Amino acid sequence: MQVYILDASGRPLMPTTRIGHIERLLNRGMARIVTKVPFTVQLKYATAGITQPLYGGTDSGRTNIGEAVVDNNGSVLYKAHVETRNKEVPKLMAARKQHRQASRRGERLRKKRRAVKCGTITEFPEGHMIPGCKKPVMIKDIINTESRFANRKRVTGWITPTVRQLVQTHLNMVHKICRILPITDWTIETNRFAFMKMDDGGIRGVDFQNGRLKNYKDSHEYIYSIQEGKCAYCNSSIEHYHHIVPRSKGGSDTPENLIGLCNLCHDKVHKGELSLENTGLKKKYAALSVLNQAIPYIIEGLVEMFGEENVHFCEGYETQMARDSLGIDKDHPEDAACIALLGSGITEVHNNVETCEIRQFRRHDRQHIKAQRERTYYLNGKAxxxxRHKRFEQKDDSLEEFRKKHPSDVKRLTVKKSVRYYNAADRLMPGTVFSCQGQRQVMSGQLTGGKYLRAVGDIKTNYPSSQCLVLKRNAGLVYL
Structure with a gap:
């Protein structure tokens, strides 16, 4: 068992396996426990602070990351497997977009009601040119403000939220390890993936420039050419490029997953009135694509931490050769140990430390509304x-459709209004560390309005919150 040690000022020292000595220091009040997982103590007296060179290594990934630290003798002092939440980011961005659109739609309806009341409704039969738009927009009632997208500018070095979150996760994990170990050098595995070659091993040289989208601006222009600009159902002009497998369910933006439709047919598809064969492609190599973009920024962060001369690189084939020569099984922490060895130049390994399991949780959730129930109409107690009108992708009938089918029953309907449920501002977030009956647990969720807590890895036990002691609120990257 490795015990990680901090000096009196909080700087990391070399770890030790002298458990008995650490126990005596704790009993005499000469040290205190900082964390139990991993077990870390802080000394209360002055020390020389002498350390040795330590070498860290990262096996980068989108969902699973391996981390390891070795010393000059090839002994592994730290190993960790990190499970990230990177795949949640696109879903959260899509949800934020829906909330933003709903808010702006509410603003437009409010303006429209005010225009009706004041008698200032204006019609533009030929369309109105809104600032920021390339072509006239058909407006029936009011003049809209300047398009929001016209005011959005991306700063130099902008990267997508998914890539940015992955970069921050890798660097935060390195910072977390450096708080308990005096690491001097870091090594990272760098790979650039050629996706066309992964699909077709026969691709060589100039073939990379002669893909199916050559001479086309993007996938939309390619689909427009293939369908000759006509809707796949009614031969009207293409107005929308529909994803056969929705992007929210992992659908790709490749031509195989796109089909050109007019707006009318597109609405019918989402309402279930028209069906498409669910044959689109899911995003292939999505994790590798994100890594391709993230690696340069991760390297930049490591150089800032350790200095350019102390950051080393290796390729995937080198990691495999080292793993085979040392007889180590393939796993993310084990690969990280091999990567650390490659950066240090050490050719032997003494791997006798347990792997720490770390899971990443969402730290902040400022969403005020937890859920919203739809307005529901009942007839004789049955929904x-x-x-009133069908929402996007609604399968059930709306009041408008029910009135057409059963006009005589409309007056007999009873209404249950839409209800909003709100989040408490001071609620505990998943990832909170708590203790119940002396056992350390990591919270995965709450039940009955927070009266009971659930723990990671234990889906059956309900822990009464009145009997639980919160040790640490969610810190993002949490040791299980």
């Missing part, structure tokens, strides 16, 4: 329709 028969929802909402």
């Amino acid at each position: 028969v329709c929802k909402n």
Whole structure:
């Protein structure tokens, strides 16, 4: 068992396996426990602070990351497997977009009601040119403000939220390890993936420039050419490029997953009135694509931490050769140990430390509304329709459709209004560390309005919150 040690000022020292000596220091009040996982103590007296060179290594990934630290003798002092939440980021961005659009839609409806009340409704039969738009927009009631996208500018070095989160996760993990170990050098495995070659091993040289989208601006222009600009159902002009497998479910932006539709047919597809064969492609190599973009920024962060001369690189084939020569099984922490060895130049390894399991949780959730129930109409106690008008992708009948089908029953309907449920501002977030009956647990969720807590890895036990002691609120990267 490795015990990680901090000096009196909080700087990391060399770890030790002298458990008995650490126990005596704790009993005499000469040290205190900082964390139990991993077990870290801080000394209360002055020390010389002498350390040795330590070498860290990262086996980068999108969902699974391996981390390891070795010393001059090839002994592994730290190993960790990190499970990230990077795949959640696109879903959260899509949800934020929906909330933003709903808010702006509410603003437009409010303006429209005010225009009706004041008698200032204006019609533009030929369309109105809104600042920021390339072509006239058909407006029936009011003049909209300047398009929001016209005011958005990306700063130099902008990267997508998914890539940015992955870069921050890698660097935060390195910072976390450096708080308990005096690491001097770091090594990272760098790979650039050629996706066309992964699909077709026969691709060589200039073939990379002669893909199917050559001479086309993007996938939309390619689909427009293939379908000759006509909707796949009614031969009207293409107005929308529909994803056969939705992007929210992992659908790709490749031509195999796109089909050109007019707006009318597109609405029918989402309402279930028209069906498409669910044959689109899911995002292939999505994790590798994100890594391709993230690696340069991770390297930049490592250079800032350790200095250019102390950051080393290796390729995937080198890691495999080192793993085979040392007889180590393939795993993310084991690969990280091999990567650390490659950066240090050490050719032997003494791997006798347990792997730490780390999971990443969402730290902040400022969403005020937890859930919102739809307006529901009942007939003789049975729900028969929802909402006055059909919402996007609604399968059930709306009140408008029910009125057409059963006009004589409309007056007999009872209404249950839309209800909002709100989040408490001071609620505990998943990832909070708590203790119940002396056992350390990591919270995965709450039940019955927070009266009971659930723990990671234990889906059956309900821990009464009144009997639980919160040790540490969610810190993002949490040791399980």
